[in-house]
Amino acid sequence: MYAxxxxxxxxxxxxxxxxxxxxxxxxxxxxxxxxIEPKEWMPEDYRKTLIRQISQHxxxxxxxxxPEGNWIxxxxxxxxxxxxxxxxxxxxxxxxxxxxxxxxxxxxxxxxYEQLHSGKAxxxxxxxxxxxxxxxxxxxxxxxxxxxxxNQVPLQRCSYGPYARAMVRICKEExxxxxxxxxxxxxxxxxxxEQKAMAQDALDRWWWPSLMMFGPSDDAxxxxxxxxxxxxxxxxxxxxxxxxxxxxxxxxxxxxxxxxDPALKWNxxxxxxxxxxxxxxxxxxxxxxxxxxxxxxxxARRKAxxxxxxxxxxxxxxxxxxxxxxxASRIAAE
Amino acid sequence: xxxxxxxxAVSAAVAExxxxxxxxxxxxxxxxxxWCGHSPALExxxxxxxxxxxxxxxxxxxxxxACEAEGKGRTPDNLAFxxxxxxxxxxxxxxxxxxxxxxxxxxxxxxxxxxxxxLKALMGSADRRIAEIAEKASKEVAYHLERSAxxxxxxxxxxxxxxxxxxxxxxxxxxxxxxxxxADALDExxxxxGLAPEPASLKPxxxxxxxxxxxxxxxxxxxxxxxxxxxxxxVHSEHLGYILAEMQFLQRAYPxxxx
Ligand SMILES: [Fe+2]
Ligand SMILES: [Fe+2]
Numbered sequence: 001m002y003a004x005x006x007x008x009x010x011x012x013x014x015x016x017x018x019x020x021x022x023x024x025x026x027x028x029x030x031x032x033x034x035x036i037e038p039k040e041w042m043p044e045d046y047r048k049t050l051i052r053q054i055s056q057h058x059x060x061x062x063x064x065x066x067p068e069g070n071w072i073x074x075x076x077x078x079x080x081x082x083x084x085x086x087x088x089x090x091x092x093x094x095x096x097x098x099x100x101x102x103x104x105x106x107x108x109x110x111x112x113y114e115q116l117h118s119g120k121a122x123x124x125x126x127x128x129x130x131x132x133x134x135x136x137x138x139x140x141x142x143x144x145x146x147x148x149x150x151n152q153v154p155l156q157r158c159s160y161g162p163y164a165r166a167m168v169r170i171c172k173e174e175x176x177x178x179x180x181x182x183x184x185x186x187x188x189x190x191x192x193x194e195q196k197a198m199a200q201d202a203l204d205r206w207w208w209p210s211l212m213m214f215g216p217s218d219d220a221x222x223x224x225x226x227x228x229x230x231x232x233x234x235x236x237x238x239x240x241x242x243x244x245x246x247x248x249x250x251x252x253x254x255x256x257x258x259x260x261d262p263a264l265k266w267n268x269x270x271x272x273x274x275x276x277x278x279x280x281x282x283x284x285x286x287x288x289x290x291x292x293x294x295x296x297x298x299x300a301r302r303k304a305x306x307x308x309x310x311x312x313x314x315x316x317x318x319x320x321x322x323x324x325x326x327x328a329s330r331i332a333a334e
Numbered sequence: 335x336x337x338x339x340x341x342x343a344v345s346a347a348v349a350e351x352x353x354x355x356x357x358x359x360x361x362x363x364x365x366x367x368x369w370c371g372h373s374p375a376l377e378x379x380x381x382x383x384x385x386x387x388x389x390x391x392x393x394x395x396x397x398x399x400a401c402e403a404e405g406k407g408r409t410p411d412n413l414a415f416x417x418x419x420x421x422x423x424x425x426x427x428x429x430x431x432x433x434x435x436x437x438x439x440x441x442x443x444x445x446x447x448x449x450x451x452x453l454k455a456l457m458g459s460a461d462r463r464i465a466e467i468a469e470k471a472s473k474e475v476a477y478h479l480e481r482s483a484x485x486x487x488x489x490x491x492x493x494x495x496x497x498x499x500x501x502x503x504x505x506x507x508x509x510x511x512x513x514x515x516x517a518d519a520l521d522e523x524x525x526x527x528g529l530a531p532e533p534a535s536l537k538p539x540x541x542x543x544x545x546x547x548x549x550x551x552x553x554x555x556x557x558x559x560x561x562x563x564x565x566x567x568x569v570h571s572e573h574l575g576y577i578l579a580e581m582q583f584l585q586r587a588y589p590x591x592x593x
Contacts, residue, residue, distance in 0.1 A: 073368060076593035078360075304373060308375060311374040312375060
């Protein structure tokens with residue numbers, strides 16, 4: 001997902017009876033479905049875990065501008081260009097909401113950038129794959145935004161107020177993202193033989209990385225159990241992946257495209273699809289920085305930041321000059 | 335609709351004028367969109383994408399009018415993606431490479447300060463279609479100008495480095511501003527028939543705005559006044575060919591496909 005494998009500092013999820021009164025009251029409020037707000041007491045581990053999760057999510061949104069931004073200047077029609085621009089602009093906006101949500105937990109945006117640029121903070125594995133054809137823009141909207149929606153819809157109910165509210169705004173835009181991607185795929189799949197081949201090739205390359213977005217099975221993970229107890233995670237990775245496959249397979253069929261998984265078949269008994277296992281070695285390699293585009297993506301973000309230092313410094317200096325001038329004219333007036 | 339449809343000569347003039355307007359928007363929108371994900375701050379990524387989006391929307395309107403007035407059954411996408419360099423009518427200013435973020439902002443400002451008074455004048459065009467597009471676009475462009483002027487002032491009057499970068503951007507771009515006010519036979523015809531203002535008539539408003547903004551920005555107006563020109567005749571700088579090679583790639587590589 002946009003936040004994958006978020007670690008807590010937990011060794012074991014404790015029961016209410018094992019908690020100090022303050023923490024117990026906190027957990028009881030969460031259990032009762034109440035929202036936690038920035039100024040309220042919270043366990044240090046809850047705060048730290050949320051910072052990790054929200055900042056990872058924010059970084060994913062802004063790094064995610066790059067693979068799609070790659071095709072704005074080559075979009076095939078004026079309308080597609082406008083739609084893609086609007087979509088990439090939305091993603092930057094999502095980054096902004098999420099950085100603001102994380103800032104309520106006592107970390108600054110500059111600190112989060114620092115963690116991203118140094119490689120300490122992660123972002124979603126999916127954005128380390130290249131966009132090689134126009135069909136990749138369709139596949140990203142359809143599959144990647146589609147997978148993001150699976151995860152983000154339940155996060156609208158998460159226990160931390162600012163994060164939940166950011167998700168409400170973001171989810172409104174994500175369904176447009178998914179639709180525009182599916183629309184690109186529909187036109188290609190019904191187009192010339194070359195366009196259809198382009199669409200199939202994109203599905204072949206994006207299918208498995210999309211399934212990996214949900215992260216490896218976490219049924220045995222103490223971190224996931226703790227995050228679920230805190231209601232900052234609602235479903236297991238496998239649950240969400242299953243839901244995604246069940247939603248997406250009929251869409252691929254409608255498009256006349258083949259999902260590149262020989263193990264894929266409908267299982268009447270469970271009322272869902274059986275499907276193959278993604279290559280988790282590849283996933284861990286991408287997470288560790290060895291994906292096809294990790295270096296380009298990070299390099300691009302670092303360059304944007306470093307090249308822009310004079311711009312940010314200029315604005316700060318001007319604001320200080322203006323404040324000093326106002327101060328001077330106030331003194332002169334007295 | 336207004337008179338132009340009944341008079342082919344006026345139609346050809348309107349078509350050519352709409353191309354000039356649309357091409358400026360398209361090429362500047364393209365340049366701005368190159369910053370997506372690479373700008374100095376997240377807020378700038380958003381603002382630049384927003385400006386680019388407005389300009390692409392305006393492109394669709396102007397090129398739509400060009401197709402209608404031309405009457406050859408072409409679409410705005412045909413015009414955008416299937417014309418070569420010599421068919422493009424934009425100012426040389428908008429096709430200049432982005433350079434650093436300061437040059438991008440300065441280019442935007444110099445253009446906005448001309449674009450807005452032009453659109454305001456076009457709101458009184460004898461062709462209702464031109465007037466309507468101008469009215470819609472002027473609301474967006476008023477905001478572009480407010481933003482670009484504000485940033486020019488803040489960066490000009492910022493640090494020594496930001497000042498030096500903005501001055502260098504201004505000096506580099508200045509020779510491309512003269513073209514905005516030059517008139518050719520078509521401009522004279524448009525002015526005579528009340529379709530568009532005389533280009534020179536926009537100069538006082540532009541000079542006034544630019545003079546005031548640069549003074550606030552503590553920047554010096556360049557003394558040299560030679561003008562690089564040719565965009566309206568389809569004689570461009572070397573840069574436009576690369577923009578089109580990139581922009582038109584899919585339409586050229588897969589002729590006749592729908593997207
Ligand atoms: Fe997003
Ligand atoms: Fe999205």
